[in-house]
Amino acid sequence: MRVLFSSTAGAGHFGPLIPFAKACQAAGHEVLVAAPASFASSVAAASLAHAPFADVPPDVMGPVFARLPSLPREEANALVIGHIFGRLDAQAALAGVTATVEEWRPDIVVREPTEFASWVAAEKAGVPQAVVAIGVAEMDEEAKPILVEPLAELRALAGLDDDRQLAGLAALPYFSMVPPTFDGVGLRRSGAVRRFRTPIDGDRQGRLPASWGDPDWPLVYVSFGSVTATVPVFAPIYGAVVDVVAELPVRVLLTVGEGDGLAVDRVAANVHVERWWPQADVMPSAAAVVGHGGFGTTMTALAGGVPQVVVPLFSMDQFLNARRVAEVGVGICVEGGIDGIGTLPDALSGILGEPAFGESARLMAKEMASLPDVSQAVPILEQLAAG
Numbered sequence: 001m002r003v004l005f006s007s008t009a010g011a012g013h014f015g016p017l018i019p020f021a022k023a024c025q026a027a028g029h030e031v032l033v034a035a036p037a038s039f040a041s042s043v044a045a046a047s048l049a050h051a052p053f054a055d056v057p058p059d060v061m062g063p064v065f066a067r068l069p070s071l072p073r074e075e076a077n078a079l080v081i082g083h084i085f086g087r088l089d090a091q092a093a094l095a096g097v098t099a100t101v102e103e104w105r106p107d108i109v110v111r112e113p114t115e116f117a118s119w120v121a122a123e124k125a126g127v128p129q130a131v132v133a134i135g136v137a138e139m140d141e142e143a144k145p146i147l148v149e150p151l152a153e154l155r156a157l158a159g160l161d162d163d164r165q166l167a168g169l170a171a172l173p174y175f176s177m178v179p180p181t182f183d184g185v186g187l188r189r190s191g192a193v194r195r196f197r198t199p200i201d202g203d204r205q206g207r208l209p210a211s212w213g214d215p216d217w218p219l220v221y222v223s224f225g226s227v228t229a230t231v232p233v234f235a236p237i238y239g240a241v242v243d244v245v246a247e248l249p250v251r252v253l254l255t256v257g258e259g260d261g262l263a264v265d266r267v268a269a270n271v272h273v274e275r276w277w278p279q280a281d282v283m284p285s286a287a288a289v290v291g292h293g294g295f296g297t298t299m300t301a302l303a304g305g306v307p308q309v310v311v312p313l314f315s316m317d318q319f320l321n322a323r324r325v326a327e328v329g330v331g332i333c334v335e336g337g338i339d340g341i342g343t344l345p346d347a348l349s350g351i352l353g354e355p356a357f358g359e360s361a362r363l364m365a366k367e368m369a370s371l372p373d374v375s376q377a378v379p380i381l382e383q384l385a386a387g
Contacts, residue, residue, distance in 0.1 A: 001385045002030045004106035005048075006091050006097060008119035009039040009055065011226040011257075012294040013112045013319075016132050016177060017048050019198045019343075019374040020110060020381075027378045032104060034097050034118060042226075051104065053096025053117070056088045065089070069233045070336070071187075072082045077316040085114040088152030094157060102123050103217035107220050107385040112245065113140060116151060119169065121156040128384045131169075133176035133297045136324055137183050137318040140170075142316060173384060175377055177299060179367045182324055194380065197371040200301070209277065212311040213251030213270040218287035218352055219251045221306075223279070225294040227256035234313055237266040240291070244272050248345055253276045255280060277371035282302075289331075290344065293318030296324065305365035307331045307357035309347045311340060328361035 003024045007014040014035065021031045026046075037052035064084060068076050097117040099110070101374045102125065109122040109129045122129045155161070167314065174193045176183070208219075222241055228234045237255055245252050246268035254273045267273055279297065283289075283304030291297040293312040301308050308331035312318035320335045322333040332347045334340045351357040 001382060002032070002041065002104065003381065003385075004034055004051075004100065004104065004118070004157070005261070006034040006109060006111045006115045007039070008085065008112070009036040009081065009116050010283065011042065012296045013114060013134050014039070014042060014046075016134050016297040017110065017112055018048075019177075019196075020377055021035050021046070021048055021376045023378050024381065025321035025356070026375065028272060029378075031299045032100070034093075034115075041338075051096075051100040053093040056084075056092045061088065065075060065231050065314075066233060070199065070368050075088070076250075076314065077142070077319075078146050080315045081114070082146040082150050086147045087153065090116040090150070091157060092155050094154065095254060096298040097121045098124070098158070101127060107383055110381065113143075115156055120155055120160055123168065124158055124160060126387065127383055130173040130175060130384060133178055133243065136320050137176075138320050140316050141322075147204050148212070152155055163227075164333075177371075179302070179364060179371065180362060182302065182328055182369055183255070184324055184327070194377065195371050196374040196377055198374055207278075207281040208253065208285060209272055209274060212272040214249075215249045215251075217228070217249050217270065219282075219285050220245070220252045220290060220348060221282045221286045222252055222254045222290040223294075223297050223313075224257075224292045225297065228292065228313065229256045231314075234338070237311075237313070237338045237341065242266065242268060244341055244344050244360050245271065245348075248348065250287075250348065273379035281359075288348060290348070294322065295327075302364050305349040305358070305362040307333050307361045309319060309344065309351060311337065311344070313337050327345070328364065329356065330364055331357060363387065 005017045005021050006135050007017055011299055025031050032051050033048045034051045034053060035043055036055045036056045042052050049101045098121040101121045106127055109118050109127050111118045111131055112134050113131055176195050242264050247324045252271045254271055255277050279300045286306045287303055289301040289306050289308045291310055308325050310322035310325050311334045312322040321380055325331040326333040336342055
């Protein structure tokens with residue numbers, strides 16, 4: 001069968017799709033990824049074929065992101081979920097995704113929850129769909145009222161009626177790699193929910209960059225995802241982290257993604273900076289992870305049994321993930337964004353000095369490891385496509 005995967009331009013959005021795409025390839029199926037043209041290198045890095053669609057022009061998206069730090073959290077959530085994902089991204093993508101569906105004729109579309117152009121394109125073409133989670137269940141619940149208006153606009157642009165709108169979204173088969181304990185409230189959906197784990201690579205040995213700092217000090221891995229460094233109002237967080245950890249008895253691996261994050265004012269002797277490093281290589285050696293609550297880093301730390309300090313910055317899922325990390329006892333949430341970085345040393349001391357955080361993290365990793373392998377999703381996709 002032909003399987004079209006569809007994603008917005010974000011590592012935390014595309015990452016959860018990759019294991020399912022690879023599993024479909026391994027089973028002999030054709031796989032194509034619909035994603036923004038700007039995301040071509042990320043799709044290529046996953047060794048997957050790319051069907052590009054249009055990006056939102058920078059002169060449109062830039063001012064929207066620039067507003068986020070000054071907004072109350074509820075307004076910021078509405079701006080990201082409703083205006084960016086539901087309106088700007090979806091409307092920019094609609095023509096390209098529709099053309100891909102019409103020309104490539106997939107047997108099924110598998111999308112991440114914030115890529116909506118493929119939802120209406122698949123519905124219009126009568127192609128079955130499934131959704132892969134990129135966050136906890138509560139994110140979908142909180143997003144529903146925010147999406148009503150922009151998705152009605154999108155459906156009108158696609159020439160679809162509005163009758164099935166959000167009810168149609170909730171009825172789609174749903175795949176999740178979030179363990180039940182972390183999901184908390186559970187998924188209140190009319191469609192089936194199935195949980196999986198990614199394949200475990202037994203060859204990972206904790207490969208790290210060249211030696212730096214004191215090798216006897218605990219390793220702290222710091223990542224704020226692939227987008228943060230590209231947004232001027234959030235990019236200073238990298239320099240702020242370097243400043244506050246410089247005197248701590250830890251060695252820090254800081255990854256900065258794209259943008260100018262490498263240009264911090266100074267790099268302390270206990271800090272090593274990379275644009276990117278495979279997180280699965282870091283986790284066996286890490287004593288703690290510091291992140292912004294993005295899905296990829298949060299889930300990788302959970303799967304590795306590593307306690308976390310989460311500093312949510314600019315979107316709903318980050319704040320929800322941060323709250324769940326604290327609630328289930330696998331880490332600490334630091335409020336205040338960049339302004340809260342001054343409390344990072346205390347938070348790190350807390351999770352490194354209290355064994356209960358590590359114990360809870362290891363229990364969560366055990367729960368995730370007990371889920372079915374992602375390869376078992378392929379027969380389900382085959383049945384959906386056939387049906």
